[in-house]
Amino acid sequence: MNVIVCIKRVPDTEARIRVDGSGAAIDKTGIKYDMSPYDAFAVEAALRLKETTGEGDVTLLTLGDSSSQETLRKGLAMGADRAVLLTGDVSLDGLATAKTLSAELEGMDADLFLFGIKAADDDQQQVGPMVAALTGRPCVSGVSSFEVAGGTATCNREVEGGSEVVEVDLPAVLCMTKGPNEPRLAALKGIMAAKKKPLEEKPAAEIASRVRLTGLSEPPARAAGRIVGEGADAVPELVRLLREEANAV
Amino acid sequence: MANVLAFAEQRDGQLGSAAREAVSVAAGLAEASGGAVHALVLGGPGVSGAASGLGAYGASMVSVGEHDALVEYNPEAWVGLVVEQVRSGDYAAVVFAATTLGKDLAPRVAALLDVPLASDVTGVEMSSGTVSVTRPVFSGKAFARLEIDATPALVSIRPNVFQATERAAAGEVSTFTPELDASALRVRVVERKGASEGTVDVSEASVVVSGGRGMKDPEHWGLLENLRDALGSDVALGASRAVVDAGWRPHGEQVGQTGKTVAPKLYIAVGISGAVQHLAGMRTAKTIVAINRDADAPIFSVADYGIVGDLFDVVPRLTEEIGALRSSD
Numbered sequence A: 001m002n003v004i005v006c007i008k009r010v011p012d013t014e015a016r017i018r019v020d021g022s023g024a025a026i027d028k029t030g031i032k033y034d035m036s037p038y039d040a041f042a043v044e045a046a047l048r049l050k051e052t053t054g055e056g057d058v059t060l061l062t063l064g065d066s067s068s069q070e071t072l073r074k075g076l077a078m079g080a081d082r083a084v085l086l087t088g089d090v091s092l093d094g095l096a097t098a099k100t101l102s103a104e105l106e107g108m109d110a111d112l113f114l115f116g117i118k119a120a121d122d123d124q125q126q127v128g129p130m131v132a133a134l135t136g137r138p139c140v141s142g143v144s145s146f147e148v149a150g151g152t153a154t155c156n157r158e159v160e161g162g163s164e165v166v167e168v169d170l171p172a173v174l175c176m177t178k179g180p181n182e183p184r185l186a187a188l189k190g191i192m193a194a195k196k197k198p199l200e201e202k203p204a205a206e207i208a209s210r211v212r213l214t215g216l217s218e219p220p221a222r223a224a225g226r227i228v229g230e231g232a233d234a235v236p237e238l239v240r241l242l243r244e245e246a247n248a249v
Numbered sequence B: 001m002a003n004v005l006a007f008a009e010q011r012d013g014q015l016g017s018a019a020r021e022a023v024s025v026a027a028g029l030a031e032a033s034g035g036a037v038h039a040l041v042l043g044g045p046g047v048s049g050a051a052s053g054l055g056a057y058g059a060s061m062v063s064v065g066e067h068d069a070l071v072e073y074n075p076e077a078w079v080g081l082v083v084e085q086v087r088s089g090d091y092a093a094v095v096f097a098a099t100t101l102g103k104d105l106a107p108r109v110a111a112l113l114d115v116p117l118a119s120d121v122t123g124v125e126m127s128s129g130t131v132s133v134t135r136p137v138f139s140g141k142a143f144a145r146l147e148i149d150a151t152p153a154l155v156s157i158r159p160n161v162f163q164a165t166e167r168a169a170a171g172e173v174s175t176f177t178p179e180l181d182a183s184a185l186r187v188r189v190v191e192r193k194g195a196s197e198g199t200v201d202v203s204e205a206s207v208v209v210s211g212g213r214g215m216k217d218p219e220h221w222g223l224l225e226n227l228r229d230a231l232g233s234d235v236a237l238g239a240s241r242a243v244v245d246a247g248w249r250p251h252g253e254q255v256g257q258t259g260k261t262v263a264p265k266l267y268i269a270v271g272i273s274g275a276v277q278h279l280a281g282m283r284t285a286k287t288i289v290a291i292n293r294d295a296d297a298p299i300f301s302v303a304d305y306g307i308v309g310d311l312f313d314v315v316p317r318l319t320e321e322i323g324a325l326r327s328s329d
């Protein structure tokens, strides 16, 4: 069972995001980058599948600049077998990204194509299902865990107010959300081994973005909050404010 | 004179706020384009009964696809029908709600139509034929303004952000029965595990009561349930990741970067410190209340109203006062 996992390098979730002087980009100084959190869940799921079936390869695929090598090495250190870096621009047009990835995926042989449900920078939640539609493969999104048997994957899928069990024929695209298995940390041995694993770098197919960024802004600062008071005695005043000022109860 | 299409999502045969908000946003865009609003509803037999109600929000025409295979959402059955409807009209824009269903469906439609999609937008407008949107990026730590250089422009709107406004239109319903072969579907829903009857999902509720590690023990959630019940209907429980990871609450309730993004009218954070990853999921709530015994907890920096104190004293009192207030209404 071969698995391909698409991962993206994004600012660390702790990063403080500031808009730079141009008003159309973030200020990159001091920002640490990491694998997008849901992508880490996808890598973990792929590794567990390989461990339980005892066969197959896990390949990582990224579109980004050469700094994404670091993110791919991290995935290799977790236990993936090989990585491919498509060097190119990443725009806010998820379809352009999906087309670039699809062009590469078309030629790759795998039973499962795993994505994070959303990337923690642009938060589009679209690239996985788009790749599925472009490559004609069935797709389940919001998968927290899955099992594979006899040409189908049985997925637990999160939906509003509950969950579903969904079966999908392989080869399939699964978009992973947080699940029961925390992504593993790379051990020293894995980090050493990762240095010798194949990481292929090549230019990405260029697809023009049809989404134009015209400005980036920081969220309006919330009006300075008010401490209504201390302890239960402050509750009547809170309730009065919620009713009369905020119109919220 | 280009028209605008709203995909109006039904759930259990009902057209709820997701449908109303999508139609309403489409109507706002149609005013700018000088066109009319069409709505598309897909569901099981009989779903057309509710569809004419969309006229009140500005839909002049509602196409309703009814089929046994459409009772529950299945992307394989649905996506082609939406694509067909979009192709059959000369639409300037198509509006989806960014619900679980909309977030699964809209990107597939976009890919098949070969047009980009702006997901989860909190603002959208049309001027001289171009659709521009505002959408949160970096988990709400910034907002991007984007112009979409394609027609139709596809957008999905964040739930609870746009007001469903009433605008009378014909709401003329036309029902069709698509040809579907359920046995050919490569994706099959084999089981649905619903939450208990009457509970509202945290991503859709208009009021959210969220608990964190300060609650100390899952047994104490009764306190939050009482507060939820006192606040009325359309109120959901939420949780921080710390309590979800501890197994105290289900992941479906987690609010934040690796949980749900919520934008309710009122968000009450109880015993939650306010880590950046938590704030990412709830900072666009209209009113935020924090109850925490640590006056320096970061949650107070985004809270409109805070009470510094022991939640075990404050929450029961709050439940009592809100109960009293609502019963005197």
Ligand SMILES: Cc1cc2nc3c(=O)[nH]c(=O)nc-3n(C[C@H](O)[C@H](O)[C@H](O)COP(=O)(O)OP(=O)(O)OC[C@H]3O[C@@H](n4cnc5c(N)ncnc54)[C@H](O)[C@@H]3O)c2cc1C
Pocket (backbone or CB within 6 Å): A013, A037, B211, B212, B213, B214, B215, B239, B240, B241, B242, B243, B254, B255, B256, B257, B258, B259, B260, B270, B271, B272, B273, B274, B275, B276, B277, B278, B281, B291, B292, B293, B294, B297, B309, B310, B311, B312
């Ligand atoms: C990649 C990544 C993704 C993450 N995603 C999320 C996410 O989606 N959502 C999320 O929530 N977190 C997320 N986190 C975790 C986040 O960093 C915090 O660890 C978490 O939010 C803390 O939860 P908490 O506020 O419940 O607990 P704590 O930080 O332990 O805070 C408990 C609070 O309760 C207060 N308290 C204690 N006792 C009382 C009392 N008796 N009365 C009143 N107040 C009391 C304390 O003063 C404290 O402020 C993520 C972290 C990472 C690294």
Ligand SMILES: Nc1ncnc2c1ncn2[C@@H]1O[C@H](COP(=O)(O)O)[C@@H](O)[C@H]1O
Pocket (backbone or CB within 6 Å): A006, A007, A008, A036, A038, A039, A061, A062, A063, A064, A090, A094, A097, A101, A114, A115, A116, A117, A118, A119, A120, A122, A123, A124, A125, A126, A127, A128
């Ligand atoms: N530049 C990229 N390179 C590789 N995978 C990506 C890229 N962008 C998005 N993805 C994948 O698509 C998922 C959803 O991303 P998005 O639709 O941008 O929120 C991510 O979690 C990744 O798995």
